[in-house]
Amino acid sequence: MLRDSIRKYIGKDYGFDARKGIIASARGFSDRVWAQFAEMGLLGVAFGNAYGGFGGTAVDTLLVMTELGRGIVVEPYFSTVVLGGSLVDLGGSEAQKQAILPEVAQGKLLLAAALGEPNSRYELNSVETAAKRDGAGFVLNGHKAVVLHGASAGKLIVSARTAGGARDVNGISLFLVERESAGVQVTQYRTIDGMRAAEIKLANVAVGADSVLGAVDEALPLLERGAELAISALCAEAVGAMEALNTATLDYLKTRQQFGRPIGSFQALQHRAVDMMIHCEQSRSMALLAAVKVQSEDRLERRRSVAAAKIQIGRSGRAISQEAIQLHGGMGVSNELAAGHYAKRLTMINATLGDVDYHAERFASAG
Amino acid sequence: MDLNYTKEEQAFREEVHAFVRENLPEDIADKVMRHKRLVKDDWVRWQKILYKKGWIAPNWPKEYGGCAWTPIQQHIFEDECGLAGAPRLIPFGLVMVAPVIINFGSTWQKEHYLPRILSSEDWWAQGYTEPGSGSDLASLKTRAVREGDYYIVNGQKTWTTLGQHADMMFCLVRTDTTAKKQEGISFLLIDMHSPGISVRPIITLDEEHEVNDVFFDDVKVPAQNLVGVEGRGWTYAKFLLGHERTGIARVGESKRELLQLKAIAAKELRNGRPLIADPRFRDRVTQVEVELMALEITLLRVLSARSKPGPEASILKIKGTEIQQALTELTMEAVGPYALQFRPEARAAAWHGEAVGPEYAGAAAAVYFNYRKTSIYGGSNEIQRNIISQTVLGL
Numbered sequence: 001m002l003r004d005s006i007r008k009y010i011g012k013d014y015g016f017d018a019r020k021g022i023i024a025s026a027r028g029f030s031d032r033v034w035a036q037f038a039e040m041g042l043l044g045v046a047f048g049n050a051y052g053g054f055g056g057t058a059v060d061t062l063l064v065m066t067e068l069g070r071g072i073v074v075e076p077y078f079s080t081v082v083l084g085g086s087l088v089d090l091g092g093s094e095a096q097k098q099a100i101l102p103e104v105a106q107g108k109l110l111l112a113a114a115l116g117e118p119n120s121r122y123e124l125n126s127v128e129t130a131a132k133r134d135g136a137g138f139v140l141n142g143h144k145a146v147v148l149h150g151a152s153a154g155k156l157i158v159s160a161r162t163a164g165g166a167r168d169v170n171g172i173s174l175f176l177v178e179r180e181s182a183g184v185q186v187t188q189y190r191t192i193d194g195m196r197a198a199e200i201k202l203a204n205v206a207v208g209a210d211s212v213l214g215a216v217d218e219a220l221p222l223l224e225r226g227a228e229l230a231i232s233a234l235c236a237e238a239v240g241a242m243e244a245l246n247t248a249t250l251d252y253l254k255t256r257q258q259f260g261r262p263i264g265s266f267q268a269l270q271h272r273a274v275d276m277m278i279h280c281e282q283s284r285s286m287a288l289l290a291a292v293k294v295q296s297e298d299r300l301e302r303r304r305s306v307a308a309a310k311i312q313i314g315r316s317g318r319a320i321s322q323e324a325i326q327l328h329g330g331m332g333v334s335n336e337l338a339a340g341h342y343a344k345r346l347t348m349i350n351a352t353l354g355d356v357d358y359h360a361e362r363f364a365s366a367g
Numbered sequence: 368m369d370l371n372y373t374k375e376e377q378a379f380r381e382e383v384h385a386f387v388r389e390n391l392p393e394d395i396a397d398k399v400m401r402h403k404r405l406v407k408d409d410w411v412r413w414q415k416i417l418y419k420k421g422w423i424a425p426n427w428p429k430e431y432g433g434c435a436w437t438p439i440q441q442h443i444f445e446d447e448c449g450l451a452g453a454p455r456l457i458p459f460g461l462v463m464v465a466p467v468i469i470n471f472g473s474t475w476q477k478e479h480y481l482p483r484i485l486s487s488e489d490w491w492a493q494g495y496t497e498p499g500s501g502s503d504l505a506s507l508k509t510r511a512v513r514e515g516d517y518y519i520v521n522g523q524k525t526w527t528t529l530g531q532h533a534d535m536m537f538c539l540v541r542t543d544t545t546a547k548k549q550e551g552i553s554f555l556l557i558d559m560h561s562p563g564i565s566v567r568p569i570i571t572l573d574e575e576h577e578v579n580d581v582f583f584d585d586v587k588v589p590a591q592n593l594v595g596v597e598g599r600g601w602t603y604a605k606f607l608l609g610h611e612r613t614g615i616a617r618v619g620e621s622k623r624e625l626l627q628l629k630a631i632a633a634k635e636l637r638n639g640r641p642l643i644a645d646p647r648f649r650d651r652v653t654q655v656e657v658e659l660m661a662l663e664i665t666l667l668r669v670l671s672a673r674s675k676p677g678p679e680a681s682i683l684k685i686k687g688t689e690i691q692q693a694l695t696e697l698t699m700e701a702v703g704p705y706a707l708q709f710r711p712e713a714r715a716a717a718w719h720g721e722a723v724g725p726e727y728a729g730a731a732a733a734v735y736f737n738y739r740k741t742s743i744y745g746g747s748n749e750i751q752r753n754i755i756s757q758t759v760l761g762l
Contacts, residue, residue, distance in 0.1 A: 191708060
């Protein structure tokens with residue numbers, strides 16, 4: 001039901017030209033589309049009923065994300081609802097959840113998770129941003145990097161170090177920071193897949209004790225759990241993008257004529273189309289596995305399954321996007337065709353929350 | 368063949384090395400190294416420097432103003448230029464149409480066009496591909512009808528690289544619609560400033576303007592601009608494609624990109640250690656480096672074996688482009704999350720804003736997507752494999 005209504009909406013109101021217009025706008029997403037998502041109930045799918053949500057699971061998120069992937073939707077669903085929302089849902093106090101989640105579900109508040117730093121690469125424990133105790137509260141200083149939709153979010157979720165050295169697993173805390181707080185400097189830029197990101201510099205940003213999300217010094221498990229939920233959602237999004245890109249490529253193979261026949265009649269290309277389809281099916285299996293296992297209480301099982309899915313999606317996303325461009329010929333490198341934009345999104349999903357190499361190591365470490 | 372360079376070749380390399388280091392304008396090399404956007408003047412300036420030195424046409428015979436270098440010398444020259452960050456010579460005039468004019472052109476064509484190619488007075492574009500004729504090039508439909516001393520040309524070419532700068536285009540046109548498809552094609556030299564020609568940009572995935580649609584609407588082309596014999600255009604076209612494919616190996620440029628990749632991977636940290644020390648990443652860099660070493664030797668073997676490039680040149684096109692693409696892919700991976708950024712404004716030479724992340728991260732993804740073209744253009748890698756399977760393997 002939910003899936004059908006999203007698919008219908010995107011099919012009708014989120015075509016290539018509409019999306020292009022949205023990307024060109026100042027904030028890079030559409031308030032109208034966002035309000036529509038709120039009305040359809042997409043923004044609270046995974047939140048509890050008590051917080052204006054529908055009490056869904058990671059599998060419900062998977063359904064939504066797959067459809068958003070099919071439409072290469074650029075609205076901040078992943079950053080606000082999936083990553084930001086999960087961190088609040090998992091780690092927030094009752095008061096924090098009450099204050100934030102209904103606002104998110106109604107489309108009134110955007111969140112952005114500011115986890116990365118210039119030197120952190122994909123490592124969530126690599127945190128140099130400092131949070132020093134100051135009376136009852138804290139003062140934050142540092143630089144958070146590539147924060148998805150950071151300039152549009154009302155609240156930032158910032159990882160900062162309250163103890164220990166730059167890469168210690170202990171001593172990390174999460175803070176809810178109003179984007180408009182004094183000392184927060186945000187520089188927005190485009191991402192190659194049509195979204196927005198920001199560099200966020202924090203200079204003596206004062207926050208209260210009630211802004212701590214989860215336990216002081218011990219936020220890494222929460223961060224990892226939130227990231228795992230987010231990764232399983234990204235995998236689902238990738239599967240949607242793969243489906244759509246494979247369909248577009250197949251259409252092209254069937255209609256593009258060279259040498260007096262459709263190019264899809266050449267065996268060399270047929271086999272590649274088959275490989276693309278197999279990549280998509282393998283990815284679908286792993287996205288499903290991740291969506292189920294991410295809910296497991298077994299930390300190592302979670303890590304292993306999510307890492308495996310992200311590896312599969314990274315490799316298959318690369319293969320499919322490269323082949324799709326190649327099989328489209330010159331049209332594949334044109335910015336005026338959707339195919340290349342799917343390829344861009346699939347490529348950047350690999351660079352979000354850990355690439356293949358990063359997760360290969362996590363997978364190995366999970367036994 | 369001897370895999371060691373002779374003394375003379377070593378001396379030649381040193382001479383080229385010294386000249387390029389002294390004469391390549393720093394601002395141009397800087398743009399190339401940092402993947403900034405090149406403008407027409409950058410290519411032309413460098414080409415004029417080489418022209419003055421007498422090094423602009425490595426592959427031309429001496430009598431036409433070329434260097435008549437041996438294939439090994441040409442390779443050394445390209446290698447040194449690539450490593451130094453020289454912009455590649457725009458091949459359409461110098462490398463592609465010139466050999467056709469020299470071999471098949473009229474005296475007038477040689478006297479008129481060759482000096483202008485050497486001096487970079489004319490910028491040339493290639494008019495081969497059409498919307499309906501990519502891999503199946505011989506099915507092209509752009510029509511040229513003889514009327515008195517002119518051909519009247521109607522039709523469309525597409526993916527015309529840097530056609531926005533072009534003064535001239537060498538163009539495959541159909542002069543006979545009744546003959547077998549390869550036999551009705553002729554080779555015309557068309558003045559791009561002629562009335563009836565319009566050029567429309569095609570924007571690629573990196574949002575750059577590098578390729579174009581070119582439309583011909585009753586364009587009058589003097590009959591003296593027909594190369595060789597009417598209806599023989601396909602023969603000349605195939606001759607020309609062979610020349611395109613040897614240059615396409617781009618060994619020198621790939622060596623440069625490999626060095627840059629290693630430098631980036633030495634600065635990027637993974638688990639607190641340089642990325643280049645990470646076995647997973649390092650092994651993939653090694654694999655590309657080994658492929659590149661092999662390609663260089665393969666190139667030298669092809670160059671040594673025969674004076675005219677044959678179907679083996681397709682090997683160079685396939686491996687050369689695969690290596691170029693692998694390097695852009697590894698570079699994008701090396702920069703990590705900063706690869707997400709897309710800031711076309713930062714690629715202008717005059718841009719002096721603040722970089723997002725390390726400066727080398729800025730264009731990594733844009734370059735990766737731009738380089739997807741390399742396995743498509745110049746005869747797609749699928750077509751190259753067909754050529755090898757049919758003409759080398761006899762399948």
